Amino acid sequence: MDPAAATEREIVRTPAGDARITWRLSADARVVLALGHGAGGGVEARDLVALAARLPAYGVTVALVEQPWRVAGKKVAPAPKTLDAGWTAVWPMLAAPGLPLVAGGRSAGARVACRTAREVGARAVLALSFPLHPPGKPERSRLEELAEVGLPVLVVQGGRDPFGVPGEFPAGTDLVEVPDGDHGFAVPKRSDIGQEAALTVLTDGVLSWLRGYGAVG
Template sequence: MARPERTAALVPTPHRDARIIWHPAVRPRAVLALGHGAGGGVEARDLVALAAALPPHGVTVALVEQPWRVAGKKLAPAPKTLDAAWAALWPALTAPGPPVVAGGRSAGARVACRTAGELGAAAVLALAFPLHPPGRPERSRAEELTGAAGVLPLLTVQGGNDPFGRPDEFPGGHTPVEVPYGDHGFAVPKRAALTQEAALAVLTSAVTDWLTGLGHARARSGGS
């Protein structure tokens, strides 16, 4: 069966229009909504890789562009503005019917963690979670991560050399999937022992397996 074509739609929010770019599965069992970071958009390599890898496994990927990016602005607004725009998008994300996993990279991961419980997400995916500003481990944002993990299934995928938080810096009881040698954008040095393609395969395989496990758990519980 041919895979459905990608589509894009503008969605009103209290802070101008956002955009959802849909990468649909043929028979979706889940929707993964992914927000971008403060330093880039949905063209980030990890988001692009997941949008390509997941639909064949029954997961529709919805890449979400925040209003500030749609408007062509250079700087992200305050966290409460990002959260409000994300919340305004939620009805459009749930409209297709399958359960929605809230996710994102960097600042987008923070938005997902802060709002997932209130919005009724099925789980949370945090890519390149910015645990702290580079060189400032005392300014930890761990409470956002642990708050989400306390109420929902949570997967974090982190580059081994991420200056915003290496995997071994994360709080006890929370072990991220490590992409070896990866920086905050999951880029690996040319001299690394694995290629860029292999590094992204670590990420996509981990997310695919986790989402499959969530689906099996829902099936065992009767979908509740």
């Protein structure tokens, strides 16, 4: 955890109920990266925690956004329209620091970020573990959500993600592969890459991408 970063939390009222933002503040912030969680967990996911721990040292304030259904203690995520409403209602608070904003999230949160990016005025989208299709059902593709963003997009995908492995994404997709990572970027003990190294691949890839289009120095 970056010792120079501060943690702050705030509740935001939305049409879907109260959402919560956990800020990891960079002392020299040049961009805000807003990250939503998936449908099966919250902001404690290992990839979100890793990014929130590392990026503030590089001028990136990370805002971890908990959807109202999670804040309320519910077990099942609501419909996409409700998720989108909760996310977009939080955006004015995310924009309050007056910095460029990158929208992101993992799994269902990545889909929300893709669907709403242009509406909220995001500069780019970070899609962690994008669920390209339900496991075992490649014919039910969600590629359209990713393809229609119309902004710079980085996909970070595990090499054995049942929701879509890197090779299933179209040629030309800006993509970082986490070797042997599953949908939660967990790697098996037998893997040649350890868990810490796998998360370093993820955070290094995101930093390189942010630098590549000038978000951070």
